Amino acid sequence: MSTRTPGDVPAxxxxxxxxxxxxxxxxxxxxxxxxxxHVLLVRRGQAPFAGDWAVPGGFKRPDETLDEAAxxxxxxxxxxxxxxxxxQFGAYGDPGRDPRMNVVTIAYxxxxxxxxAPVAGTDAAEAALVPIEDALGGGxxxxxxxxxxxxxxxxxxxxxxxxxxxxxxxxxxxxxxxxLRAVYEAVWGVRLDSANFRRRxxxxxxxxxxxxxxxxxxxxxxxxxxxxxxxxxWQEGGPIRRPRRAQRGM
Amino acid sequence: MSTRTPGDVPAxxxxxxxxxxxxxxxxxxxxxxxxxxHVLLVRRGQAPFAGDWAVPGGFKRPDETLDEAAxxxxxxxxxxxxxxxxxQFGAYGDPGRDPRMNVVTIAYxxxxxxxxAPVAGTDAAEAALVPIEDALGGGxxxxxxxxxxxxxxxxxxxxxxxxxxxxxxxxxxxxxxxxLRAVYEAVWGVRLDSANFRRRxxxxxxxxxxxxxxxxxxxxxxxxxxxxxxxxxWQEGGPIRRPRRAQRGM
DNA sequence: ACAGTTCTGGTCATGTCGACCAGAACCCCC
DNA sequence: GGGGGTTCTGGTCGACATGACCAGAACTGT
Numbered sequence: 314m315s316t317r318t319p320g321d322v323p324a325x326x327x328x329x330x331x332x333x334x335x336x337x338x339x340x341x342x343x344x345x346x347x348x349x350x351h352v353l354l355v356r357r358g359q360a361p362f363a364g365d366w367a368v369p370g371g372f373k374r375p376d377e378t379l380d381e382a383a384x385x386x387x388x389x390x391x392x393x394x395x396x397x398x399x400x401q402f403g404a405y406g407d408p409g410r411d412p413r414m415n416v417v418t419i420a421y422x423x424x425x426x427x428x429x430a431p432v433a434g435t436d437a438a439e440a441a442l443v444p445i446e447d448a449l450g451g452g453x454x455x456x457x458x459x460x461x462x463x464x465x466x467x468x469x470x471x472x473x474x475x476x477x478x479x480x481x482x483x484x485x486x487x488x489x490x491x492x493l494r495a496v497y498e499a500v501w502g503v504r505l506d507s508a509n510f511r512r513r514x515x516x517x518x519x520x521x522x523x524x525x526x527x528x529x530x531x532x533x534x535x536x537x538x539x540x541x542x543x544x545x546x547w548q549e550g551g552p553i554r555r556p557r558r559a560q561r562g563m
Numbered sequence: 564m565s566t567r568t569p570g571d572v573p574a575x576x577x578x579x580x581x582x583x584x585x586x587x588x589x590x591x592x593x594x595x596x597x598x599x600x601h602v603l604l605v606r607r608g609q610a611p612f613a614g615d616w617a618v619p620g621g622f623k624r625p626d627e628t629l630d631e632a633a634x635x636x637x638x639x640x641x642x643x644x645x646x647x648x649x650x651q652f653g654a655y656g657d658p659g660r661d662p663r664m665n666v667v668t669i670a671y672x673x674x675x676x677x678x679x680a681p682v683a684g685t686d687a688a689e690a691a692l693v694p695i696e697d698a699l700g701g702g703x704x705x706x707x708x709x710x711x712x713x714x715x716x717x718x719x720x721x722x723x724x725x726x727x728x729x730x731x732x733x734x735x736x737x738x739x740x741x742x743l744r745a746v747y748e749a750v751w752g753v754r755l756d757s758a759n760f761r762r763r764x765x766x767x768x769x770x771x772x773x774x775x776x777x778x779x780x781x782x783x784x785x786x787x788x789x790x791x792x793x794x795x796x797w798q799e800g801g802p803i804r805r806p807r808r809a810q811r812g813m
Numbered sequence: 814a815c816a817g818t819t820c821t822g823g824t825c826a827t828g829t830c831g832a833c834c835a836g837a838a839c840c841c842c843c
Numbered sequence: 844g845g846g847g848g849t850t851c852t853g854g855t856c857g858a859c860a861t862g863a864c865c866a867g868a869a870c871t872g873t
Contacts, residue, residue, distance in 0.1 A: 332585070332586075332623070332624060333584070334625075335582070335584070336582075336656065373656065375582045375665045378657045404651060406586065406629040406669070415625045417623075417629070476725075489820090491820080508820090508821070508822075508823085509861070512822090530819070531819085532872095533871075534818050535817085535818040535870060536818080536819050536869040536870050537820080538821095539820085740851085740852095758834095758852070758854085763829095780838090782840085783840075784839055784849050785848090786838040786840095787839065788851060788852090
Protein backbone atom coordinates (compact mmCIF):
# COMPACT_ATOMS: atom_id res chain seq x y z
CA MET A 314 0.00 0.00 0.00
CA SER A 315 1.16 3.48 -0.65
CA THR A 316 0.09 5.07 2.61
CA ARG A 317 1.57 4.29 5.96
CA THR A 318 0.51 5.58 9.34
CA PRO A 319 2.63 5.54 12.49
CA GLY A 320 2.63 2.03 13.75
CA ASP A 321 1.08 0.66 10.62
CA VAL A 322 3.67 -2.08 10.56
CA PRO A 323 3.61 -5.83 10.22
CA ALA A 324 2.92 -7.82 13.36
CA UNK A 325 6.48 -9.08 13.62
CA UNK A 326 8.05 -5.68 13.29
CA UNK A 327 11.37 -4.71 14.74
CA UNK A 328 11.89 -1.18 16.02
CA UNK A 329 15.39 -1.29 14.60
CA UNK A 330 13.89 -1.41 11.10
CA UNK A 331 12.86 2.23 11.44
CA UNK A 332 15.32 5.09 11.42
CA UNK A 333 16.43 6.12 14.90
CA UNK A 334 16.83 9.73 15.88
CA UNK A 335 18.13 11.52 18.90
CA UNK A 336 15.55 13.98 20.20
CA UNK A 337 16.64 17.11 21.99
CA UNK A 338 14.84 20.08 23.51
CA UNK A 339 16.22 23.58 23.04
CA UNK A 340 14.92 26.45 25.14
CA UNK A 341 15.14 30.03 23.91
CA UNK A 342 15.14 32.04 27.12
CA UNK A 343 14.10 35.66 26.68
CA UNK A 344 13.99 38.45 29.22
CA UNK A 345 14.06 42.23 29.42
CA UNK A 346 17.28 43.93 30.47
CA UNK A 347 17.31 47.72 30.63
CA UNK A 348 14.30 47.97 28.37
CA UNK A 349 15.77 45.76 25.66
CA UNK A 350 15.02 42.17 24.72
CA HIS A 351 17.82 39.77 25.60
CA VAL A 352 18.38 36.05 25.04
CA LEU A 353 20.31 33.66 27.25
CA LEU A 354 23.07 31.88 25.33
CA VAL A 355 25.70 29.38 26.46
CA ARG A 356 29.17 28.93 25.05
CA ARG A 357 30.02 25.50 23.72
CA GLY A 358 33.09 23.77 25.06
CA GLN A 359 33.35 20.78 22.74
CA ALA A 360 33.25 20.12 19.02
CA PRO A 361 31.37 20.64 16.89
CA PHE A 362 31.00 24.40 16.99
CA ALA A 363 33.38 24.65 19.97
CA GLY A 364 33.58 28.24 21.14
CA ASP A 365 30.34 29.21 19.42
CA TRP A 366 27.26 30.31 21.29
CA ALA A 367 24.19 28.14 21.44
CA VAL A 368 20.65 28.03 22.73
CA PRO A 369 20.64 25.88 25.88
CA GLY A 370 19.12 22.45 25.53
CA GLY A 371 19.59 18.74 26.03
CA PHE A 372 18.40 15.29 25.24
CA LYS A 373 14.84 14.25 25.87
CA ARG A 374 14.50 11.25 28.15
CA PRO A 375 12.11 8.44 27.18
CA ASP A 376 10.17 8.69 30.43
CA GLU A 377 9.36 12.41 30.31
CA THR A 378 7.12 14.52 28.11
CA LEU A 379 8.51 17.22 25.86
CA ASP A 380 7.16 19.90 28.18
CA GLU A 381 8.81 18.23 31.15
CA ALA A 382 12.09 18.01 29.30
CA ALA A 383 11.89 21.72 28.48
CA UNK A 384 11.13 22.59 32.09
CA UNK A 385 14.02 20.45 33.26
CA UNK A 386 16.46 22.07 30.86
CA UNK A 387 15.27 25.50 31.87
CA UNK A 388 15.78 24.67 35.54
CA UNK A 389 19.23 23.23 34.93
CA UNK A 390 20.22 26.30 32.99
CA UNK A 391 18.77 29.07 35.08
CA UNK A 392 17.80 27.58 38.41
CA UNK A 393 14.26 28.75 37.82
CA UNK A 394 11.81 25.96 38.44
CA UNK A 395 8.84 27.65 36.80
CA UNK A 396 9.08 30.26 34.10
CA UNK A 397 6.41 32.85 33.55
CA UNK A 398 5.82 31.18 30.22
CA UNK A 399 7.13 28.09 28.46
CA UNK A 400 5.75 27.40 25.00
CA GLN A 401 6.75 25.02 22.27
CA PHE A 402 7.12 26.85 18.98
CA GLY A 403 8.88 24.63 16.45
CA ALA A 404 10.69 21.44 15.50
CA TYR A 405 13.88 21.29 13.52
CA GLY A 406 15.12 18.13 11.84
CA ASP A 407 17.07 18.98 8.71
CA PRO A 408 19.54 16.22 7.81
CA GLY A 409 23.02 17.32 8.72
CA ARG A 410 21.97 19.97 11.22
CA ASP A 411 24.10 18.00 13.66
CA PRO A 412 27.15 16.59 11.88
CA ARG A 413 27.45 13.60 14.19
CA MET A 414 24.03 11.98 14.03
CA ASN A 415 20.39 12.44 13.20
CA VAL A 416 18.98 14.86 15.72
CA VAL A 417 15.49 16.32 15.79
CA THR A 418 15.11 19.16 18.24
CA ILE A 419 11.91 20.59 19.69
CA ALA A 420 12.28 24.30 20.35
CA TYR A 421 10.68 26.05 23.31
CA UNK A 422 10.28 29.68 24.16
CA UNK A 423 10.71 30.69 27.79
CA UNK A 424 10.01 34.16 29.12
CA UNK A 425 11.52 35.19 32.43
CA UNK A 426 10.76 38.34 34.30
CA UNK A 427 14.08 38.50 36.13
CA UNK A 428 16.98 36.34 35.14
CA UNK A 429 19.70 38.20 36.98
CA ALA A 430 20.10 35.95 39.99
CA PRO A 431 19.61 32.65 38.17
CA VAL A 432 22.28 33.44 35.63
CA ALA A 433 24.70 34.24 38.41
CA GLY A 434 24.19 30.72 39.65
CA THR A 435 25.74 29.19 36.56
CA ASP A 436 29.26 29.61 35.36
CA ALA A 437 29.40 33.22 34.27
CA ALA A 438 32.06 32.43 31.70
CA GLU A 439 29.74 30.06 29.85
CA ALA A 440 26.38 31.81 29.92
CA ALA A 441 25.48 35.33 28.91
CA LEU A 442 22.48 37.52 28.23
CA VAL A 443 22.86 38.84 24.70
CA PRO A 444 20.75 41.59 23.13
CA ILE A 445 18.53 40.17 20.43
CA GLU A 446 19.93 42.42 17.74
CA ASP A 447 23.47 41.23 18.50
CA ALA A 448 22.45 37.57 18.53
CA LEU A 449 20.55 37.80 15.25
CA GLY A 450 23.00 40.12 13.58
CA GLY A 451 26.30 38.76 12.40
CA GLY A 452 28.14 39.66 15.56
CA UNK A 453 27.67 36.37 17.40
CA UNK A 454 28.60 32.95 16.04
CA UNK A 455 25.73 30.57 16.69
CA UNK A 456 26.07 26.79 16.59
CA UNK A 457 23.97 24.39 14.51
CA UNK A 458 20.84 26.01 13.08
CA UNK A 459 20.36 28.06 16.21
CA UNK A 460 20.26 31.33 14.29
CA UNK A 461 17.16 30.16 12.48
CA UNK A 462 15.66 28.85 15.69
CA UNK A 463 16.29 32.15 17.43
CA UNK A 464 14.82 34.10 14.52
CA UNK A 465 11.68 31.98 14.65
CA UNK A 466 11.44 32.53 18.39
CA UNK A 467 11.61 36.28 18.01
CA UNK A 468 9.00 36.21 15.25
CA UNK A 469 6.78 34.18 17.51
CA UNK A 470 7.18 36.61 20.37
CA UNK A 471 6.36 39.58 18.19
CA UNK A 472 3.15 37.94 17.07
CA UNK A 473 2.10 36.39 20.38
CA UNK A 474 2.51 39.74 22.05
CA UNK A 475 -0.55 40.86 20.13
CA UNK A 476 -2.76 37.77 20.29
CA UNK A 477 -1.89 36.30 23.70
CA UNK A 478 -1.14 37.52 27.19
CA UNK A 479 2.57 37.15 26.60
CA UNK A 480 3.34 40.69 27.71
CA UNK A 481 2.55 39.95 31.34
CA UNK A 482 5.18 37.20 31.37
CA UNK A 483 7.94 39.77 31.02
CA UNK A 484 6.93 41.78 34.08
CA UNK A 485 6.67 40.85 37.72
CA UNK A 486 3.64 40.00 39.79
CA UNK A 487 3.02 43.71 40.22
CA UNK A 488 4.08 46.27 37.68
CA UNK A 489 3.54 49.82 36.54
CA UNK A 490 1.91 50.62 33.24
CA UNK A 491 5.18 52.10 32.07
CA UNK A 492 6.92 48.76 32.65
CA LEU A 493 4.25 46.94 30.70
CA ARG A 494 4.37 49.48 27.92
CA ALA A 495 8.14 49.13 27.74
CA VAL A 496 7.69 45.45 26.90
CA TYR A 497 5.62 46.29 23.85
CA GLU A 498 7.95 49.03 22.80
CA ALA A 499 11.04 46.85 23.09
CA VAL A 500 9.63 43.80 21.35
CA TRP A 501 7.92 45.67 18.54
CA GLY A 502 10.41 48.51 18.27
CA VAL A 503 7.68 51.13 18.39
CA ARG A 504 6.72 53.98 20.67
CA LEU A 505 3.30 53.94 22.27
CA ASP A 506 1.60 56.96 23.78
CA SER A 507 1.47 56.42 27.52
CA ALA A 508 -1.92 58.08 27.96
CA ASN A 509 -3.55 56.07 25.17
CA PHE A 510 -1.90 52.91 26.50
CA ARG A 511 -3.40 53.56 29.90
CA ARG A 512 -6.82 54.24 28.44
CA ARG A 513 -6.73 50.95 26.51
CA UNK A 514 -5.76 48.62 29.35
CA UNK A 515 -8.00 50.43 31.82
CA UNK A 516 -11.01 50.28 29.47
CA UNK A 517 -12.23 47.00 30.86
CA UNK A 518 -11.14 45.98 34.26
CA UNK A 519 -9.73 42.44 34.16
CA UNK A 520 -6.76 43.62 32.16
CA UNK A 521 -4.96 45.26 35.05
CA UNK A 522 -6.25 45.45 38.58
CA UNK A 523 -4.93 48.18 40.87
CA UNK A 524 -3.13 47.05 43.98
CA UNK A 525 -3.38 50.41 45.77
CA UNK A 526 0.37 50.57 46.19
CA UNK A 527 2.74 52.81 44.30
CA UNK A 528 6.18 52.27 42.86
CA UNK A 529 9.20 54.25 43.86
CA UNK A 530 10.21 56.68 41.11
CA UNK A 531 13.41 56.06 39.25
CA UNK A 532 16.56 58.11 39.49
CA UNK A 533 15.05 60.76 37.23
CA UNK A 534 12.24 61.41 39.64
CA UNK A 535 8.68 61.87 38.49
CA UNK A 536 5.34 61.03 39.95
CA UNK A 537 5.29 57.56 41.48
CA UNK A 538 3.28 55.18 39.32
CA UNK A 539 0.47 53.01 40.51
CA UNK A 540 1.22 49.29 40.83
CA UNK A 541 -1.06 46.85 39.06
CA UNK A 542 -1.35 43.09 38.86
CA UNK A 543 -2.43 41.17 35.77
CA UNK A 544 -6.11 40.35 35.42
CA UNK A 545 -7.79 37.36 33.91
CA UNK A 546 -8.58 38.87 30.54
CA TRP A 547 -5.03 38.19 29.32
CA GLN A 548 -5.91 34.54 28.83
CA GLU A 549 -8.13 35.55 25.93
CA GLY A 550 -5.53 37.74 24.23
CA GLY A 551 -3.84 41.07 24.68
CA PRO A 552 -5.43 44.53 24.61
CA ILE A 553 -2.72 46.23 22.61
CA ARG A 554 -2.64 45.91 18.86
CA ARG A 555 0.55 46.27 16.92
CA PRO A 556 0.61 49.58 15.04
CA ARG A 557 0.66 49.02 11.30
CA ARG A 558 1.70 52.43 10.10
CA ALA A 559 4.53 54.19 11.85
CA GLN A 560 3.27 56.51 14.56
CA ARG A 561 4.12 60.19 14.70
CA GLY A 562 6.50 60.27 17.61
CA MET A 563 9.01 57.83 16.14
CA MET B 564 28.44 19.81 34.72
CA SER B 565 24.85 20.68 35.18
CA THR B 566 24.15 22.03 31.73
CA ARG B 567 24.32 20.04 28.56
CA THR B 568 23.72 21.20 25.05
CA PRO B 569 22.93 18.96 22.09
CA GLY B 570 26.13 17.27 21.12
CA ASP B 571 27.91 18.43 24.19
CA VAL B 572 29.25 14.96 24.69
CA PRO B 573 32.65 13.45 25.43
CA ALA B 574 34.94 12.90 22.49
CA UNK B 575 34.60 9.15 22.55
CA UNK B 576 30.82 9.20 22.63
CA UNK B 577 28.62 6.51 21.21
CA UNK B 578 25.28 7.48 19.68
CA UNK B 579 23.78 4.38 21.24
CA UNK B 580 24.37 5.93 24.66
CA UNK B 581 21.60 8.41 23.99
CA UNK B 582 17.93 7.45 23.90
CA UNK B 583 16.73 6.60 20.41
CA UNK B 584 13.33 7.70 19.17
CA UNK B 585 11.31 7.03 16.09
CA UNK B 586 10.26 10.31 14.47
CA UNK B 587 7.06 10.49 12.49
CA UNK B 588 5.24 13.25 10.66
CA UNK B 589 1.46 13.53 10.93
CA UNK B 590 -0.47 15.75 8.54
CA UNK B 591 -3.85 17.17 9.51
CA UNK B 592 -5.51 17.75 6.15
CA UNK B 593 -8.35 20.27 6.25
CA UNK B 594 -10.71 21.34 3.51
CA UNK B 595 -14.13 22.86 3.01
CA UNK B 596 -17.01 20.60 2.02
CA UNK B 597 -20.44 22.17 1.56
CA UNK B 598 -19.49 25.17 3.64
CA UNK B 599 -18.23 23.12 6.58
CA UNK B 600 -14.73 22.37 7.76
CA HIS B 601 -13.71 18.75 7.21
CA VAL B 602 -10.63 16.70 8.08
CA LEU B 603 -9.20 13.76 6.18
CA LEU B 604 -8.87 10.67 8.37
CA VAL B 605 -7.69 7.16 7.57
CA ARG B 606 -8.85 3.95 9.18
CA ARG B 607 -6.17 1.85 10.83
CA GLY B 608 -5.86 -1.78 9.79
CA GLN B 609 -3.38 -3.11 12.35
CA ALA B 610 -2.93 -2.98 16.07
CA PRO B 611 -2.67 -0.89 18.06
CA PHE B 612 -5.90 1.03 17.65
CA ALA B 613 -7.01 -1.25 14.80
CA GLY B 614 -10.29 -0.01 13.38
CA ASP B 615 -9.85 3.47 14.83
CA TRP B 616 -9.44 6.56 12.73
CA ALA B 617 -6.14 8.38 12.58
CA VAL B 618 -4.48 11.42 11.11
CA PRO B 619 -2.38 10.28 8.15
CA GLY B 620 1.35 10.22 8.69
CA GLY B 621 4.51 8.20 8.49
CA PHE B 622 8.13 7.89 9.49
CA LYS B 623 10.61 10.61 8.77
CA ARG B 624 13.59 9.48 6.72
CA PRO B 625 17.06 10.51 7.79
CA ASP B 626 17.84 12.11 4.43
CA GLU B 627 14.84 14.44 4.22
CA THR B 628 13.78 17.52 6.13
CA LEU B 629 10.63 17.59 8.23
CA ASP B 630 8.91 19.76 5.64
CA GLU B 631 9.86 17.31 2.90
CA ALA B 632 8.54 14.41 4.92
CA ALA B 633 5.25 16.21 5.44
CA UNK B 634 4.97 16.98 1.74
CA UNK B 635 5.73 13.36 0.89
CA UNK B 636 3.10 12.05 3.28
CA UNK B 637 0.56 14.49 1.94
CA UNK B 638 1.27 13.38 -1.63
CA UNK B 639 1.07 9.70 -0.74
CA UNK B 640 -2.23 10.27 1.02
CA UNK B 641 -4.01 12.59 -1.36
CA UNK B 642 -2.10 12.56 -4.61
CA UNK B 643 -1.67 16.30 -4.30
CA UNK B 644 1.93 17.27 -4.84
CA UNK B 645 1.61 20.79 -3.47
CA UNK B 646 -0.99 21.90 -0.98
CA UNK B 647 -2.20 25.45 -0.77
CA UNK B 648 -0.60 25.54 2.65
CA UNK B 649 1.54 23.20 4.72
CA UNK B 650 2.60 24.44 8.13
CA GLN B 651 4.18 22.77 11.09
CA PHE B 652 2.22 23.45 14.23
CA GLY B 653 3.32 21.14 17.02
CA ALA B 654 5.38 18.24 18.31
CA TYR B 655 4.06 15.44 20.48
CA GLY B 656 6.30 13.12 22.46
CA ASP B 657 4.54 11.96 25.60
CA PRO B 658 5.91 8.65 26.82
CA GLY B 659 3.50 5.87 26.00
CA ARG B 660 1.66 7.76 23.27
CA ASP B 661 2.65 4.79 21.09
CA PRO B 662 2.53 1.58 23.15
CA ARG B 663 5.21 -0.12 21.09
CA MET B 664 8.12 2.27 21.20
CA ASN B 665 9.22 5.84 21.81
CA VAL B 666 7.77 7.94 19.05
CA VAL B 667 7.96 11.69 18.68
CA THR B 668 5.70 13.05 16.00
CA ILE B 669 5.84 16.41 14.29
CA ALA B 670 2.37 17.60 13.34
CA TYR B 671 1.63 19.55 10.17
CA UNK B 672 -1.45 21.38 9.03
CA UNK B 673 -2.37 21.11 5.35
CA UNK B 674 -5.13 23.11 3.73
CA UNK B 675 -6.56 21.92 0.43
CA UNK B 676 -9.01 23.80 -1.71
CA UNK B 677 -10.49 20.73 -3.35
CA UNK B 678 -9.80 17.26 -2.04
CA UNK B 679 -12.57 15.41 -3.86
CA ALA B 680 -10.57 13.93 -6.69
CA PRO B 681 -7.44 13.10 -4.65
CA VAL B 682 -9.42 11.23 -2.03
CA ALA B 683 -11.08 9.18 -4.73
CA GLY B 684 -7.61 8.05 -5.76
CA THR B 685 -7.02 6.26 -2.49
CA ASP B 686 -8.95 3.34 -1.12
CA ALA B 687 -12.34 4.82 -0.31
CA ALA B 688 -12.89 2.28 2.43
CA GLU B 689 -9.86 3.53 4.35
CA ALA B 690 -10.00 7.30 3.96
CA ALA B 691 -12.84 9.69 4.65
CA LEU B 692 -13.56 13.37 5.00
CA VAL B 693 -15.09 13.88 8.43
CA PRO B 694 -16.75 17.08 9.67
CA ILE B 695 -14.63 18.70 12.35
CA GLU B 696 -17.38 18.59 14.95
CA ASP B 697 -17.79 14.85 14.46
CA ALA B 698 -14.07 14.21 14.66
CA LEU B 699 -13.61 16.28 17.81
CA GLY B 700 -16.83 15.17 19.42
CA GLY B 701 -17.05 11.71 20.86
CA GLY B 702 -18.52 10.17 17.75
CA UNK B 703 -15.26 9.07 16.14
CA UNK B 704 -12.66 6.90 17.82
CA UNK B 705 -9.24 8.45 17.20
CA UNK B 706 -6.00 6.52 17.60
CA UNK B 707 -3.02 7.55 19.75
CA UNK B 708 -3.21 11.19 20.89
CA UNK B 709 -4.70 12.24 17.60
CA UNK B 710 -7.69 13.87 19.24
CA UNK B 711 -5.41 16.33 20.99
CA UNK B 712 -3.42 16.85 17.80
CA UNK B 713 -6.58 17.55 15.86
CA UNK B 714 -7.86 19.93 18.51
CA UNK B 715 -4.59 21.85 18.39
CA UNK B 716 -4.80 21.99 14.60
CA UNK B 717 -8.27 23.48 14.71
CA UNK B 718 -7.22 26.01 17.32
CA UNK B 719 -4.31 26.95 15.12
CA UNK B 720 -6.54 27.40 12.09
CA UNK B 721 -8.95 29.59 14.01
CA UNK B 722 -6.17 31.88 15.08
CA UNK B 723 -4.16 31.89 11.84
CA UNK B 724 -7.27 32.81 9.93
CA UNK B 725 -7.04 36.20 11.61
CA UNK B 726 -3.32 36.86 11.56
CA UNK B 727 -2.20 35.18 8.34
CA UNK B 728 -3.44 34.74 4.80
CA UNK B 729 -4.72 31.27 5.62
CA UNK B 730 -8.21 31.99 4.28
CA UNK B 731 -7.03 32.09 0.69
CA UNK B 732 -5.68 28.55 1.00
CA UNK B 733 -9.21 27.20 1.30
CA UNK B 734 -10.45 28.71 -1.96
CA UNK B 735 -9.33 28.23 -5.52
CA UNK B 736 -7.16 30.43 -7.69
CA UNK B 737 -10.22 32.55 -8.43
CA UNK B 738 -13.10 32.91 -6.04
CA UNK B 739 -16.11 34.99 -5.18
CA UNK B 740 -16.28 37.06 -2.06
CA UNK B 741 -19.09 34.85 -0.83
CA UNK B 742 -16.81 31.81 -1.06
CA LEU B 743 -14.10 33.59 0.86
CA ARG B 744 -16.56 34.80 3.45
CA ALA B 745 -17.90 31.26 3.87
CA VAL B 746 -14.42 30.18 4.96
CA TYR B 747 -14.41 32.65 7.81
CA GLU B 748 -17.95 31.80 8.78
CA ALA B 749 -17.30 28.05 8.82
CA VAL B 750 -14.03 28.17 10.71
CA TRP B 751 -15.12 30.74 13.27
CA GLY B 752 -18.76 29.72 13.43
CA VAL B 753 -19.96 33.28 12.98
CA ARG B 754 -22.02 35.18 10.44
CA LEU B 755 -20.40 38.12 8.68
CA ASP B 756 -22.30 40.82 6.86
CA SER B 757 -21.56 40.41 3.18
CA ALA B 758 -21.57 44.13 2.44
CA ASN B 759 -19.18 44.94 5.28
CA PHE B 760 -16.99 42.01 4.28
CA ARG B 761 -16.77 43.40 0.78
CA ARG B 762 -15.94 46.86 2.01
CA ARG B 763 -13.13 45.53 4.16
CA UNK B 764 -11.33 43.42 1.56
CA UNK B 765 -11.89 46.02 -1.15
CA UNK B 766 -10.58 48.85 1.04
CA UNK B 767 -7.04 48.45 -0.17
CA UNK B 768 -6.41 46.75 -3.43
CA UNK B 769 -3.82 43.97 -2.97
CA UNK B 770 -6.28 41.98 -0.93
CA UNK B 771 -8.40 40.80 -3.82
CA UNK B 772 -7.84 41.77 -7.43
CA UNK B 773 -10.78 41.54 -9.84
CA UNK B 774 -10.39 39.20 -12.77
CA UNK B 775 -13.22 40.71 -14.80
CA UNK B 776 -14.97 37.39 -15.05
CA UNK B 777 -18.10 36.37 -13.20
CA UNK B 778 -19.19 33.17 -11.53
CA UNK B 779 -22.23 31.18 -12.49
CA UNK B 780 -24.98 31.59 -9.90
CA UNK B 781 -25.93 28.61 -7.82
CA UNK B 782 -29.14 26.65 -8.05
CA UNK B 783 -30.99 29.34 -6.08
CA UNK B 784 -30.20 31.95 -8.69
CA UNK B 785 -29.10 35.40 -7.76
CA UNK B 786 -26.83 37.93 -9.35
CA UNK B 787 -23.61 36.33 -10.60
CA UNK B 788 -20.70 37.31 -8.38
CA UNK B 789 -17.47 38.79 -9.55
CA UNK B 790 -14.44 36.49 -9.55
CA UNK B 791 -11.33 37.66 -7.72
CA UNK B 792 -7.84 36.33 -7.25
CA UNK B 793 -5.78 36.72 -4.09
CA UNK B 794 -3.47 39.72 -3.90
CA UNK B 795 -0.11 40.08 -2.23
CA UNK B 796 -1.29 41.71 0.97
CA TRP B 797 -2.27 38.33 2.45
CA GLN B 798 1.38 37.61 3.16
CA GLU B 799 1.28 40.29 5.83
CA GLY B 800 -1.87 39.02 7.49
CA GLY B 801 -5.59 38.87 6.90
CA PRO B 802 -8.03 41.78 6.60
CA ILE B 803 -10.82 40.21 8.63
CA ARG B 804 -10.75 40.34 12.39
CA ARG B 805 -12.54 37.77 14.45
CA PRO B 806 -15.65 39.26 16.08
CA ARG B 807 -15.36 39.25 19.85
CA ARG B 808 -18.92 39.87 20.87
CA ALA B 809 -21.66 37.96 19.12
CA GLN B 810 -23.08 39.87 16.19
CA ARG B 811 -26.74 40.73 15.84
CA GLY B 812 -27.74 38.37 13.09
CA MET B 813 -26.65 35.22 14.90
C1' DA C 814 12.09 77.12 46.01
C1' DC C 815 12.81 75.61 41.47
C1' DA C 816 13.64 72.99 37.37
C1' DG C 817 13.08 68.53 35.49
C1' DT C 818 10.73 64.22 35.16
C1' DT C 819 6.99 61.04 35.07
C1' DC C 820 2.32 59.95 35.82
C1' DT C 821 -2.64 60.67 34.91
C1' DG C 822 -6.89 62.49 33.23
C1' DG C 823 -8.90 64.97 29.67
C1' DT C 824 -10.27 66.82 24.80
C1' DC C 825 -10.70 66.63 19.81
C1' DA C 826 -10.60 65.01 15.04
C1' DT C 827 -10.34 61.04 12.41
C1' DG C 828 -11.04 56.30 11.15
C1' DT C 829 -13.20 51.94 11.64
C1' DC C 830 -16.89 48.84 12.35
C1' DG C 831 -21.57 46.96 12.74
C1' DA C 832 -26.24 47.46 11.18
C1' DC C 833 -29.15 48.42 7.74
C1' DC C 834 -31.28 49.80 3.23
C1' DA C 835 -32.12 49.67 -1.73
C1' DG C 836 -31.18 48.82 -6.33
C1' DA C 837 -29.04 45.56 -9.80
C1' DA C 838 -28.69 41.18 -11.96
C1' DC C 839 -29.69 36.67 -12.34
C1' DC C 840 -32.64 32.09 -11.67
C1' DC C 841 -36.88 29.39 -11.96
C1' DC C 842 -41.74 28.90 -12.65
C1' DC C 843 -46.04 30.15 -14.49
C1' DG D 844 -42.72 37.28 -21.40
C1' DG D 845 -43.71 38.53 -16.58
C1' DG D 846 -43.30 37.96 -11.63
C1' DG D 847 -41.40 36.24 -7.32
C1' DG D 848 -37.23 34.75 -5.07
C1' DT D 849 -32.29 34.96 -4.45
C1' DT D 850 -27.81 36.88 -4.37
C1' DC D 851 -24.69 40.51 -5.31
C1' DT D 852 -23.17 45.34 -4.73
C1' DG D 853 -22.95 50.11 -3.43
C1' DG D 854 -24.37 53.31 -0.17
C1' DT D 855 -25.71 55.70 4.45
C1' DC D 856 -25.74 56.31 9.41
C1' DG D 857 -24.47 56.11 14.22
C1' DA D 858 -21.53 54.09 17.78
C1' DC D 859 -17.17 53.30 19.07
C1' DA D 860 -12.08 52.98 18.94
C1' DT D 861 -7.88 55.18 17.96
C1' DG D 862 -4.05 58.62 17.41
C1' DA D 863 -2.42 63.11 18.66
C1' DC D 864 -2.08 66.34 21.90
C1' DC D 865 -2.56 69.23 26.18
C1' DA D 866 -2.34 70.34 31.09
C1' DG D 867 -2.23 69.52 35.80
C1' DA D 868 -0.53 66.39 39.66
C1' DA D 869 3.15 64.38 42.20
C1' DC D 870 7.65 63.29 42.99
C1' DT D 871 13.09 63.85 42.56
C1' DG D 872 17.46 66.30 43.10
C1' DT D 873 19.92 70.75 43.29
